[in-house]
Amino acid sequence: MRHHDSFDVPPPAQGAAKSRWAALRNLAPYLWQYRLRVSLALVMLLAAKVANVGVPLVLKDIVNALDLRPGDPRAVLVVPVALLVAYGALRLAVSLFTELREIVFSRVTQGAVRKIALEVFDHLFALSLRYHLERQTGGMSRDIERGTRGISSLVSYTLYSILPTLVEMALVIGILIVRYDWWFAGIALVALALYISFTVVVTEWRTSLRRTMNEQDSRANQRAVDALLNYETVKIFGNEAHEARRYDDNLHRWMSAAVKSQNSLSLLNMGQSFIIAAAVTLLVWRATVGVVNGTMNLGDLVLVNAFMIQLYAPLSFLGVIYREIRQALTDIERMFTILEQHRDIADVPGAKPLVVTHGSVCFEDVYFGYVPGHPVLKGLSFEVPGGETVAIVGPSGAGKSTLSRLMFRFYDVDAGRITIDGQDIRQVSQASLRGALGLVPQDTVLFNDTIGYNIAYGRPGASQDEVEEVARAAQIQGFIERQPMGWQTQVGERGLKLSGGEKQRVAIARALLKNPPVLIFDEATSQLDSRNERAIQGEIRMAARNRTTLIIAHRLSTIVDAHQILVLDGGRIVERGTHAQLLELDGVYARMWALQRDDVRLDDDLDLQRVA
Known part of the structure; x- marks a missing residue:
C-alpha cells in the first residue's frame, strides 16, 4: 500500500518536541471531559485486537485438522465445524468491536473539536482591534481550519492506528516467543526496529521540503483571499492579469516544492517496502525450514504468515501516520497559540x-x-x-x-x-x-446576509414592527420595499450590493434599534x-x-x-x-x-x- 503526501508540514526542529508536548497538554483537558467514553473505547480496541490475533490461531487449527492423507478414514469426520464457527465468530468480533469503538469515541472527537473551535472564536472577539488590524485573515483562518482538523487527525490516528498496532505487535511478538524459537521474534523485532528507524529518519529529512511546500500553499491562499476581498479595486484598475501572475508565482513555487516532496515520498515508500518484503521472506523461510524438519506443521506456517501480514499491513502506513501526527500536533499548537494571544484590552x-x-x-x-x-x-x-x-x-x-x-x-x-x-x-x-454605546461608523461593513438581518443586528430578538420603525426613521424603508425580495434582499459580502448611502442608512437604523x-x-x-x-x-x-x-x-x-x-x-x-x-x-x-x-x-x- 502506497503512502500519499499532503500539503501540511511540521515546524522547524528547534523546539518542536517541546511544542508537541505543549499541544498534548493543551488538548488533554478537552478529552478528559469524556474519560468514560475514552476508557470504554480502549476496552473495545483491546477486544478487537485480541479477536484479530485469535483469527490466525483458529486458522492454524483448521489447517492442521484438514492435513490428512488421501484415504484416511477420518476424512469423513474431519470437517471442523466448531473451529469454522469460531473462525467466523472471531472475524465478526473484529468488525463488531471496531465499529463499537467508533460509535463510542465519535462524540469525544467531535465534542473536543466543537469546544475548542468555539473557544478560539470567542477569544478572537476578545482580542483588541490592534491585533485584528495586523492579522492576515487568510492565514489565520487556515490555521484555525488546520487546528480543528488536526484534533480529529491526532485522536483518530492515535486511537485507530498507533494504539491498535502497538497492542497487536505486543500480542504477536508474545505468541512468537512462547510458541516458537527466538528466530521468529528476533527477525520480527529487528525488522520493526529498522522499519521505524528508517521511517523516522527519512520523514525528518523530508520536513524541510514539506515546510517549504506548506509555506507556499499558505502564501498562495493569502494572496488569493486578499485579491478577492479587494475585488472592486482589482476591477477598477484592470489588474486581473497582474493578480493572476502574482498568484501563479506562488503556485509555481508551491509546485516545485511539491514535486521534490513527492520524490522523497517515493524513496520512503520503496525503502519501507524493501524492509517489509525482506522480513516476511525470512520469517516464511524459517517456518518452511521448521516444517521440513518436522518441528513445525503446515498450520504453523500459515499462522506465521498470517501474523506477519496482519502486523505489517498497518505498519505500511507508519510514515503517513508519523507525519500526520506530528503535523496534527503542530497545527493544534498553532491554533492554541491564538488562544494564548495577549489581550491588550481586558477587564x-x-x-x-x-x-x-x-x-x-x-x-x-x-x-x-x-x-x-x-x-x-x-x-x-x-x-x-x-x-x-x-x-x-x-x-x-x-x-x-x-x-x-x-x-x-x-x-x-x-x-x-x-x-x-x-x-x-x-x-x-x-x-x-x-x-x-451606539455607533454609526463612517465606513459601514455589513454581514453577507439579508438587509433585514443587518438592521435587526442592532438588537437581536427585536420585533419586525420595531425593525420597520427604525428603517422608516433612517429613510431606508422605501428602498427596501422597492426590492423584489423586500426584507430578504441579500446585501452581499461586506454589503457590496448596496451603495455607500444605503449602507450608512442601514447603520443608522440598527444604531437606533439598539437604543x-x-x-x-x-x-x-x-x-x-x-x-x-x-x-x-x-x-x-x-x-x-x-x-x-x-x-x-x-x-x-x-x-x-x-x-x-x-x-x-x-x-x-x-x-x-x-x-x-x-x-x-x-x-x-x-x-x-x-x-x-x-x-x-x-x-x-x-x-x-x-x-x-
Whole structure:
C-alpha cells in the first residue's frame, strides 16, 4: 500500500518536541471531559485486537485438522465445524468491536473539536482591534481550519492506528516467543526496529521540503483571499492579469516544492517496502525450514504468515501516520497559540457593570497614539453633559474618529482617562460599556446576509414592527420595499450590493434599534447626497433628543444645532463654542463653514438642474 503526501508540514526542529508536548497538554483537558467514553473505547480496541490475533490461531487449527492423507478414514469426520464457527465468530468480533469503538469515541472527537473551535472564536472577539488590524485573515483562518482538523487527525490516528498496532505487535511478538524459537521474534523485532528507524529518519529529512511546500500553499491562499476581498479595486484598475501572475508565482513555487516532496515520498515508500518484503521472506523461510524438519506443521506456517501480514499491513502506513501526527500536533499548537494571544484590552479583576444615570461623557487630559512616540491626541479634555449633543469637527487626521475607538475601548488611553457618569471606562466591564454605546461608523461593513438581518443586528430578538420603525426613521424603508425580495434582499459580502448611502442608512437604523443611552455618529452622513442628508438630519436630531450624543462630522451643516462644537486640530482642541459663537470668532471653524457653504450651494444648483 502506497503512502500519499499532503500539503501540511511540521515546524522547524528547534523546539518542536517541546511544542508537541505543549499541544498534548493543551488538548488533554478537552478529552478528559469524556474519560468514560475514552476508557470504554480502549476496552473495545483491546477486544478487537485480541479477536484479530485469535483469527490466525483458529486458522492454524483448521489447517492442521484438514492435513490428512488421501484415504484416511477420518476424512469423513474431519470437517471442523466448531473451529469454522469460531473462525467466523472471531472475524465478526473484529468488525463488531471496531465499529463499537467508533460509535463510542465519535462524540469525544467531535465534542473536543466543537469546544475548542468555539473557544478560539470567542477569544478572537476578545482580542483588541490592534491585533485584528495586523492579522492576515487568510492565514489565520487556515490555521484555525488546520487546528480543528488536526484534533480529529491526532485522536483518530492515535486511537485507530498507533494504539491498535502497538497492542497487536505486543500480542504477536508474545505468541512468537512462547510458541516458537527466538528466530521468529528476533527477525520480527529487528525488522520493526529498522522499519521505524528508517521511517523516522527519512520523514525528518523530508520536513524541510514539506515546510517549504506548506509555506507556499499558505502564501498562495493569502494572496488569493486578499485579491478577492479587494475585488472592486482589482476591477477598477484592470489588474486581473497582474493578480493572476502574482498568484501563479506562488503556485509555481508551491509546485516545485511539491514535486521534490513527492520524490522523497517515493524513496520512503520503496525503502519501507524493501524492509517489509525482506522480513516476511525470512520469517516464511524459517517456518518452511521448521516444517521440513518436522518441528513445525503446515498450520504453523500459515499462522506465521498470517501474523506477519496482519502486523505489517498497518505498519505500511507508519510514515503517513508519523507525519500526520506530528503535523496534527503542530497545527493544534498553532491554533492554541491564538488562544494564548495577549489581550491588550481586558477587564480588570472584579470589573463591575457600567451604571448609566445621566450619560455624561468626560475626556480628562487624554493622550493617545497608535504608535509609540507619535501621539494622535495630546492632552484632550472636554465634557459631553448628559442628554446634550457635542460635535467634533476638524481636518482629516486630526484624531476625530480615534475618539469613538477609545470610548468603545478598542484601545486604551496612554494617559488621562475617559469617564461616563464619573466611572472610568477601564474599571467597568467591556460588555456593559459597549451595551451603553451606539455607533454609526463612517465606513459601514455589513454581514453577507439579508438587509433585514443587518438592521435587526442592532438588537437581536427585536420585533419586525420595531425593525420597520427604525428603517422608516433612517429613510431606508422605501428602498427596501422597492426590492423584489423586500426584507430578504441579500446585501452581499461586506454589503457590496448596496451603495455607500444605503449602507450608512442601514447603520443608522440598527444604531437606533439598539437604543443606547449614548450615541456616537462618526461621519454618519458622509456617504449621503445633500437631499438625503437633509432628510435624515431630522431623524438624527430626534434620535439625539434627551440622549447624550457625540457627533464626529465633516459636513458642518449636520451639527449647527449642537449644544457645543469642538474644533480639533493636531490632537488638540483649538476652538470650542456654539455654531453662532464660532462664526463670530472668525477662526478655523468660520473658514471651514464658508468653504462648505459654497459646496452646498453648488450641490443645490446641480439638484435643481436634475429636476429641471
